[in-house]
Amino acid sequence: MVVLIDAGNTFVKAVIWDGKAFENLIRIPTKEAEQSFPLKGKKAIISSVVPSLKRTFEEAFESVTFINVSIPLPVRIDYKNPERLGADRIALACGVLDYGDSGIVVSAGTTVVVDIVIEKTFIGGIILPGVKAIHRALNLVTEQLPEVEDKFTDTFPGKSTAECIKAGTTLAMKGAIKEITQKYPELPVIFTGGYGNKLRESMGKGIYDPFLIFKGLVKISEEK
Template identity: 30%
Template sequence: MNRLVLDIGNTRCKYGIFDENDFIIDYHVTDDLDAVLIDHLCSGHAVSTIGLASTRNLELGTIHQIAKKYHLVYIDDTVKVPIKVLYRTPETLGRDRLAAVVGANHKYTGENCICISAGTCITYDFIDQEGVYHGGNIAPGLQMRLEAMHAFTDKLPLVEAVYNEDVLGKSTVEALQNGALRGAIFELESFIQLMIEKFGPVRVLISGGDSNFFADRTKYQIFAHSNLILEGLNEIMKFNGY
């Protein structure tokens, strides 16, 4: 039986249909949760069970509409996961972050993995080679950094997210761009280095809307994996017998 999993992020909703062999056979992205699209996907792929994880508040009417027609599994902190979690406040842990490390552990069993999601915020999460999730960090995303400097000062302009080859900004616009964008790169590289020093060799996986920005601009090898969270949600569904 095919399965639909939904990753509802702060800015985008991702839909993935998985077949019985765990291959994604259909994939869509929208800004908001779309019950009509869900109907279309479920009827077209013989789906009866839906797994949903969200980092935003959802319109209850839409949720009720979906739940009336399908077996809807809301993946929250009460749902069991196939890894050991050391996070002290699991009820506050974003399901997207948890799904990412579950997906990484399934795909790269026996390896230390860093999962980076570069979206509205940039999240860094670490799972070791034994399948133990140690936690991670949350930082402002690229656009948030630029908007914050404009919003919390009187004279700094809001600038576009443009990467400059010169590490030293020759104008205030370039200085803001370098501070935000290069600062994020330095932050990412520092996190990777610290994990290597503490745990040894790591595989670094990145997803999210800004993942392409980082992929070729760091001194470490980073593997882009756009469906990592969906794959992790699928593994959580399977682990719970859905």
């Protein structure tokens, strides 16, 4: 039995992998995980983009594997500074292999990452601010824009300040995703992350897979 962990900038997600299925998904705010991490055990495989949590994980488990480009991976990484590539992006690219040798990942959480995997090679992608980051930034750089609620909505045209901000955020994301997916019409597009499902629904096509990153962690563990 292995604990698989996805430590993102907003939430730490964890599941237990018994070799067949993912069980007991838990979600803890990243800020709280450092104070008290509820899981303990023998072995954990961890994708973390939060280096400050390293010790927390090392204390909670007897053996920990942190995903990075120096361990054997089932995908090749074509990135200028591979060691700087987020562990989540590595694991998600490996998760794509569940759908074939190629695919597009849309991970919608703190940030929106759209990454491309072609014939088992991660070839790069984009990083956009997520909903909350856009809303907060607009509030910070203006005098009149309020910080609107952290919700992904699909209302157009906006008829109030809040609606205009939300519509702008949504359309910016959808436009970027459309632009990229149009370049690779033959590839499956897999949505994941906090509002991956909402974004997929709004796009009207693609697959939603909340376990994509955990599937990637399993694939990496099989590679060793």
